[in-house]
Amino acid sequence: MKVKNLTSLIIEPTNTCNLRCTFCFVTEGMTREGGFMDLALFKKIIDDCPDLEHLCLHNWGEPLLHKDIFKMVEYAKNKGVNYVVMNTNGTLLTDKMIKKIVESKLDIIRFSIDGSATTFKRVRGVELKKIENNINKLKKIKEKKRSNLKMGVVFTVEDDTEEDVEEYISHWERIVDHVRLQPKLITSPRTELCPEPFGKEYGKLVVLWDGRVIPCCVDYNANLMIGTIQSDTIQNLWRSKKLDLLREQHLKGDFPNTCANCNECESNKAEKRFFVNALTE
DSSP states (O other), rough: OOOOOOOEEEEBBBSSSOOOOOTTTTTTTTOOOHHHHHHHHHHHHHHHHHOOOOOOOOSOOOOGSSSHHHHHHHHHHHHSSSEEEEOSSTTTHHHHHHHHHHOOHHHEEEEESSSSSHHHHHHHSSHHHHHHHHHHHHHHHHHHTTTTTTEEEEEEGGGGGGGHHHHHHHHHTSSSEEEEEOOOOOOOOOOSOSSTTTTTSEEEEETTTEEEEEEEETTOOOOOOOOEESSSOOHHHHHHHHHHHHHHHHHTHHHHHHHHEEEEEEOOOSSOOOSSSSSOO
C-alpha cells in the first residue's frame, strides 16, 4: 500500500473522563497513567507540523475537562490548521461552556450519543434528556452568532443496539449537521490489513497527553509507541523505521499482538473503520 502524506493528527488533551461507559477502555483495560497535556507541549506539536490540515482534539478521555482546551483550539487555528474537530460526551455543556464553544475557533464539535435514551442511560450511566436539551441550546446560540460551527453526533453501535439506528438517524438529522455510526471495538483475531499505518485518505498519527506518539487511536495502552514528540518530530516519526516495520508486518499478515487482536463488531448498520475495505471516514 502507498504511504500517504501526513496531514492529520489526533492529539489527546487528556485520557481522563468523568464517565465510565460500558464499552470504553478507559473504564476497563487502560493501564497507562492518567494526565493532562501541557499547553507548551501542545504548541510544540503544532509548531513542528506546518503542513497540518486536520486536527482531532480528542482521543481517550473527555477533552472539555482540560482547562486550556480552547487555548489549544485558538493556537492551532492561528497557526493555519484548516479543521479543528472535537468529540465530547456532552455532559459538561453548561451555559458557560456553550458560550466558550461558540466564541472559540472550533470548526466541528461532535457528541457521543449512543442510541435511544434507554440505551444511552445503560451504556453511559447518565440521562440523555439534559444533554440533548443543551445540544439544542448550543445549536440555537451558534446559529445566531457563528453559523459556520458544525455539529454532529456519533453512535457506537453494538450487537444489541442496532435496532436503534433508523430512529436515531431520523431524530438526530433534524438537529445536527451530520450523523456518524461506528462499530464497537472488540478483542478478536484480525485477518485483514489495517490501513492506519499507511494512512487512509491522509496520513495520521496520534500524540498522547504525555507526548508519546502511536500509529493508531485504538492502541489505548501505547504498546506500539514509535517515539516521543519531546525527542523527535511528527514528520520523522511518520517515516521512521519503527513505523515502516509495522507496515511490513501488516503487509505480511504477521501482526504484532496489539494489532492481532484488534477488531470491530460485525454490524449491518455501521461500516468497519480499521480494515482496508473500509476506507471511508
